[in-house]
Amino acid sequence: MLNENTSSAGTENHAVSQFSTFFVGDLFFGVDVLRVQEVLLFQQMTRVPLAPNVIEGLINLRGQIVTAIDMRRLLRLPDRATGQAPMNMVLRTEDGPVSLLVDEIGDVVDLDPGSFERPPQNVDPAGRELIRGVYKLKDRLMLVLDVEQTVDLVAERIS
C-alpha cells in the first residue's frame, strides 16, 4: 500500500526469497520455488499437430495431462543441439500444471529482495514480456520468470 508502484513485484519479493533456477541457452532464470511441482528428465511426448511450435507436446504425468512448452522456442533462441535432451520443469499454474522444457536445472537460491530490479528497458521484446524482473547475483543476473504471463502468451499465440 505504501509503495503503489512496486506493490506487485515488491510484495512478492518480501514473501519469496527462494528461487528454483534453470538455464535456457545463455539465460539464467529463476521461479518461485513454491511454484515448482517437480523436475523430470525428458519424457516421451505426444505431438500436437497444428499447435504452435512452442508447444512440444503432451506428457502423461501420473494420469494428468501436462502441456510441455519449449522455452527456447518461446524465447526465439536456436533449437538445442541434437542429442541434448531438455529437462522438464513442471510448474503449478492457475490452470493446472505446465511443463517448461529447459536446458539444465540449476540450484535453489536464497536471494535478498534488495537486489531486485525491474527488467531493463532494452531487454529483447521476445523475453521482456516473460520477465518480472532481475536479481543481481554476485557473478551473474537471474531473470525472474513470470509464469502466468508465460502460459498466457502461449495461449495467445494459438488464438
Place this chain on the structure above:
Amino acid sequence: MQDQEVIREFIVESYENLSRLDQELVELEQRPKDKELLTSIFRTIHTIKGTCGFLAFSTLEKITHQAESLLSRLRDGQCELDSNIVSLILETVDATRKVLASIEATSEEGPEQFDSLTERLRAAVTGSDARQTGPAPMPSVESEATSPAPAAGSGGDRSSGVEAPKPESDAAKSSAIADANIRVGVGLLDNLMDLVGELVLARNQILQFNSEREDPALNATAQRLNLITSELQEGVMKTRMQPIGTIWNKLPRVVRDMAQALGKQIQLEMDGAETELDRTIIEAIKDPLVHLVRNSCDHGIEAPDIRSSKGKPAAGKLLLRAYHEGGQVNIEISDDGGGIDVASVRRKAIEKGMLRPEQVEKLSDRETLNLIFQPGFSTAQKVTTVSGRGVGMDVVKSHIERIGGVVDIVSQPGQGTTVKLKIPLTLAIIPGLVITSGGERFVIPQVSLLELIRLESGSSEKRIEHVHGTPVYRRRGTLLPIAHLNQVLDLNSHAQNDATNIIVLQAEDRQFGLVVDGINDTQEIVVKPLSKQLKGLSIYAGSTIMGDGRVALILDVLGIGQRSGVLSEIREQSRAAADQRTEILAEQKQRMLLFRTGSFDRLAVPLSLVSRLEEFPWDSIEKAGDTQVVQYRGRILSLLSLREILCPGDHKDKSEAQHIQVIVFSDGENSIGIVVDQILDVVEEAINIREKSTRKGLLGSAVLGGLVTDILDLNSILRSSGAGWFNGRGSEAGKRVLVASKSPFLRGLIHCSLDMAGHRVSEAGDLDETIRLLEMQPVDIVLTELDLSPRGGGELLSAVRARQEWQMLPVIGLMNPNRRANASSASTPGFSELVDIADPEAILQSVARLDSDAPIALDVERMARQER
C-alpha cells in the same frame, strides 16, 4: 417410496443450503451493497420455497415465500438492508430448520405456524420504510426465543424456547441422514481416477513381465492384481458417473403437482434416462432442469380449453431427451405449448427498461428470445408462488455456463418451445475409435462415427474421384466429400498403404469421409480437457491417456470438417429441409449436354440453354479487340475459351486439333460461343446435386450417367467474360425478376436462363427471404415454386397480395409436373400464370409476356379481388 427419497434429498440439500445462508447473511450484513451475495441468498431461498411447494409443505412455503418477497424488494433496490431485515431472514432460516427437523422426524411439518414471523416478514415487505417495522418485531424476536444469536453460531444455539423441539435430537437426526451419504469432493475422485489410471498402467507392465517368465507364484499374483485393478477401476469410474435418470426421477412428481396446481393436463415423456453423465455435471444441471420443466409447465403448455380451441389434444406434452452428440451431452426440454410470443418479449424488454425501443427493433427473433435469459426478466403476467419473479432463466443460463455449457432456445409460435442444453463431456467416459495417421494416434468419438470403408489397393485410386481437385467418394450413389487427416493436420504421409481407410463421420447434420493411415480399435476413453494453451485449437475435443500410458488427442469432428473445408459451407437448412430438397431434385429430369475441357473431364450444361453446337476450323478465328471471334451466319460470334476461365494458366498447344468445338448460346439477338475441348454426349437424367461448388464458373457437381460431373454456371461465366453479353442492354429491356425456390440448383438454372434473356434476377430461398427482397428492391415479376413453404406457394401469393403496393405484381407459379401434390395449390386462383418448372423456354415466354403495366395485370388484380 419415491416420495420418501425426494423428501430425504430435499432435507439433505436444504440443510446444506441453510448453513450456507447463515454464513452469507452475516457477510451480507457487513457488505450490504454486494449484489451478487444478495442474489445468491435470494436464489437459495427461492429454491427452498420452490421445492416446498411441490412437496406440499405449506407452512414452510408460506415463510419462505414471504422471505423471498422481502429479498426481492432488496434486490430491486426498493428497500435498504439493515440489521432488522437480516435478523428477520436469519429467523426465517431458523424456523425453516425447525420445520425440517420436524419433517425428518415425523414426515410432517409440525403444528407450529410461525404466524408472528410471517406477519413481521409481510410487514417488512409492505411497509414503505422497512425500518418502521424494526422496533416492533425486535422484542418479539426475543420473546419467541429464536434470538438472532444463531447467526453467529450453529443451529445448536437454538436451545431455549417454548415451541422449539429438543435440539439434541434435532441435531442427531440430521446427522443420521448425513451418515448415509458422504459428500466427497470431486477433486478427490479425480485424484482417485488418476491413480487408478496409473495402477492400470503398472498392472499392464506387470502382466507383460509375467508373460515373459514362467513363475507360477508371480503368475498367480499377477492374475489377482489384474482382477482387483479391473474391479477398482470399474468402481472408481462408477463413483463419478450417474445416469441422468437419477435427477429425472423427481420430475414426474414435479410435473404432476404443477399440472394440478395450474389446472392443466401434462404428459411427461422421458427419453434417454440412461445417458450417463459425470457426477459434477449432474449436480450442476439439477436445478436448471427443474426450473426449465417448471417454466414449460407454467408458461409453455396452455390450459386444456385453450389447447382444444387450437385443435391440439387437451393434454400437453413435455418431452425430455438426453443424448450424447459430438462429444457433448445434449439435453432437450420441449413442450408443445403456445411457444414464446416474440412481440411480448420485446414489449417486456422495453417495459423493464432493459432496452430502448429502437434497440429492440433491431433484434432478430432469435436474439429476442435470448432476452429471456437476462436477469430480472419474466413474461409471466402475474407473480405466483410457482414462478414469475424473474428468477429462473438467468439462473439456468449461469448454472449451465459455469460448467462450460450452452443454452439455446427455439420457439415456434403455437407449436411449442424447445430448450436445448449442450453440456461438454468433461471427464465423462466415452467410447472412441483409435486411429493412426502420420505415425500418431488419435481418438475419434464413436458418436460421430457412421461407418468404416476399406478400399483395397488397385481399386482405391479409381474409387476416390476428384471434382476439380476435391476428393469425393461415391457411397451408395451419393457423393461423400473426403478429407485426408494427414493433410488436415500437416502430418507426414507415411508409406503407401495397400488399402485406403475411410471413416465416415457425421458432424451436425452433414457427413464426410476422413482418410486415415490405420484403424486400430475401439476403446472406452476418459476425456480430459485440453490445457488452456491448446483450447484455441478447434480440431481437438480433448485428450486422453491410452493403455500404454501415452497421451492421445481426441479429434473434434466438426473442427476437422471445417478445417479441411468439407464443411465450410454455411448450413442453410435443417436436415428435414435438405432431405426435401434432394427429393425435389431427384424427381427433376433434365436433358444435359456433356462435354470436356482442360482438366475437367466431365462438364454439363442444361441442353435447354444451348442454342447450337458448332465446329469451326482454327484458321477462321479472328481477333476483334482482345476477344476471339468467328463469322457465323452473317454475324460476328464472340468466343470464350472455357479452359481459360476454369483453368487459368493452362495453355495447351492449340494446333493439336483442326477444329474447335463451340457451344453456341443465344437469346435470339445476341450469341456467344463457348469453346470446349470435346462434346461428349447428351443425357436425360434426374440431377442430384450433392455438392455445391465454391469455384467460380461451376454450380456444383452431380452424378450423371454414373459418373461425377461438374455443372457449368453459365450465368457467372457469361458475366465474368466481359464479352458484352450483358452490356448494351438498357435496363428497360430486361425485367426485374425474383425467383423463389427452395432449391439453390433450380434457382441457379432459372436464374441462368433468365439472365441470358437479359432480365435482372434475384434469388430467394424461402418465403421470408422473398418478402424481404421485395421490400428492399423493386421487382417486376415474381416466380415462385408452388411448394415454397409448407402451406404451398399460395402462402407467398397471399402474403404478396396482402400489401397494397404489390397487388398488381405478377406472380408466376412454377409447377413441378412430377408432383401430384401440386395439383391442389395449382388450382389456387391468383397466380398470374402457371408454368412447368422444367421448361425454361415456357418460363421465359411467360416472363416476357407478363408485365406489371400490361393489360394482363388487370386480370391479376381481378383475380386477386376474387380471391378475397
